[in-house]
Amino acid sequence: MDSKTTKPYRHCPDEEYKISIFICRGRQKAHYPKCPECEFRTTTEEISPIPVEKETITSTSPSQTKTGSIMVKSEPPSAVIFLDDDNIGVTPAIITQILPGKYKIKIKMEGYNSWSQSVNVKANKETSLTAVLHGKDCSVAIESNPTKAEIFIDGNRVGVAPVTIDNAKAGKHLVEVKLDGYEVWSKEINVETEQKTSLIAELTANYGTISLSSEPTNAKIFIDGIEVGTTPANLSPVPHGTYLVEVMIDGYGVWGESVTVEPGKENVLTAILQVKTGSASIKSRPKNAKLYLDGKYAGTTPESILSINPGTHEIKIEMDNYDVWTETVNIEAGKENIITAVLQRSTGTLMVESEPENAVIFVDGKEIGHTPEIIMSSAKGTHAIEVRMDGYDIWKKNVDIEPGTEKSITATLQLKTGSLNINSKPSDATIIVDGKEVGTNPGNHNCTSTRQPSC
CATH class of the missing domain: 2.60.40 (Immunoglobulin-like)
Structure with missing residues (x-):
């Protein structure tokens, strides 16, 4: 061929x-x-x-x-x-x-x-x-705002902006620019043979700010369970998204809130922390007594008092005819104190004396001793006091006895009296009893002496 x-x-x-x-x-x-x-x-x-x-x-x-x-x-x-x-x-x-x-x-x-x-x-x-094959001499110069963003060409990392890639292959390429807190910037470019391609990536912020304060201050801050600082604090940059923000300090309950962070925006938060509290379950015998916590009325027994700040507190229980019951208790956060108050009946006193002494004393019909005597009473109210002595009239008096009070009474007893029918001859004679002229006869005359009158 x-x-x-x-x-x-x-x-x-x-x-x-x-x-x-x-x-x-x-x-x-x-x-x-x-x-x-x-x-x-x-x-x-x-x-x-x-x-x-x-x-x-x-x-x-x-x-x-x-x-x-x-x-x-x-x-x-x-x-x-x-x-x-x-x-x-x-x-x-x-x-x-x-x-x-x-x-x-x-x-x-x-x-x-x-x-x-x-x-x-x-x-x-x-x-x-x-x-x-080796690409012809082409170059790509890439800048970013802000700087120090990572540069990727066709998925391969080629450096940090600003960067110039020499000996780039001619043709179409996908350029991506990445920086934490910013959205990914991407663009398809056409690299021409023996030419320099330049581009600037203007990055869009993909983060916001959380400004956080608390009462009290110096509390620990947690975002999604990770400790990030103490209050007050300005947290930035925080990538776009929803987070659980928690604030904690010893002795206080945990404060928490779900926060959505948007690009370029600031979230201002104030955490008002609540003191951790304890409680007290209080009973009394007898029940239905008035209950006071640190001087403030808190109900009647039995009663459970919730949300008591930790520390020392005074519990007071009052009931008519009973002594006031008080106790100082230490309340701890997260714990319950169980308290039972056994009330003691309160008493009043009454000193009973008489003239003459050694008279028998009766209170509400019950013999309780001889004058002089101190009577203790546990029942509030009016009591019937009687003083008795042979040859004397019964001495009676109603006395009000108040718990916690002292009273004194003296019963002056009166001799019992009788009568004499005296006649004389001649009549119209003067009658003298115990040396005291009481009238003339004939006549009836009262006599307060138990002895024979001298007439």
Whole structure:
């Protein structure tokens, strides 16, 4: 075959470049993915080996000449293959039925420097080549506001802004700029060969601020369970989102609130902490007594007093006719004090004396002693007091006795009296009893003495 003979070319489905019959057969041999749908796959045409055109090579039939092959790959793939300047397809490919000899393989791809290598084809052998392509001199300069954001190109971290990437590959790339507290900035750029691409990423804040104070101050602050400081505090930056803010200090209940932080906004919070309290369960015998806590009326027994501040407190219980019961108790946070007050009846006193002394004393009809005597009473109210002595009239008096009071009474007893019927002859005589003139006879006269009158 003459070296000027036109080579037959074919197209792989959906590919732009024409390929030679050598490439076609090589791809079929390599099980190229598109071969099953190729119209030439089932052809029965027997194509004689066609030598690659070289000035020093003449046509020879396959029955007379043995051939070799070249396996060509590239990184990245889909680069154009040139065999001695003839475009014969794209990588990866196997070029078959090549006459032995020296050839020049060149690989080209847009945005990359050309790659070339000489290869010596030997009969009945396959030579493998892998072309690692390098991008043409392109650069990308990236800045961010604020600075020090991380730069990613096509998902790969390339540095911190501001940064310039030299020897960038030409073509389309996805640039992402990331900084804590800011939304991810992204943009697709087209890097052109031998040109510098510059861009500035204006980042949008993705955080807010929490300004937190408390009463009392110096309380610990927790966000989602993590301690972040003490009050008062200005927490920034806080990424956008919803958080549980808690404030704690010993002796006080936990303060908590759910807070939604929005970009660029400040959340102002004031935590009013409540003192942890204790309680007291108070009973009395008898019940229904008045109950006082630190001087303030708190109900009647039995009673449970909740939310008592920790510390020392006075409990007072009062009931009519009973002594006042008081006790100092220590209330602890989170604990309950159980208190039972046993009330004692209160008494009043009454001092009973008499003239003459040693008279018998009766209280409410019951004999209790002789004068002089101190009477103790546990019952509030009016009591009937009687003082008795032979030869004397009974002395009686109603006396009010108040618990906790003292009274004194003196019973002046009166002698019992009788009568005398005195006659004399002659009549109209003067009658004298115990030296005292009491009248003339005849007549009846009272006598207070138990002795015989002197008449």
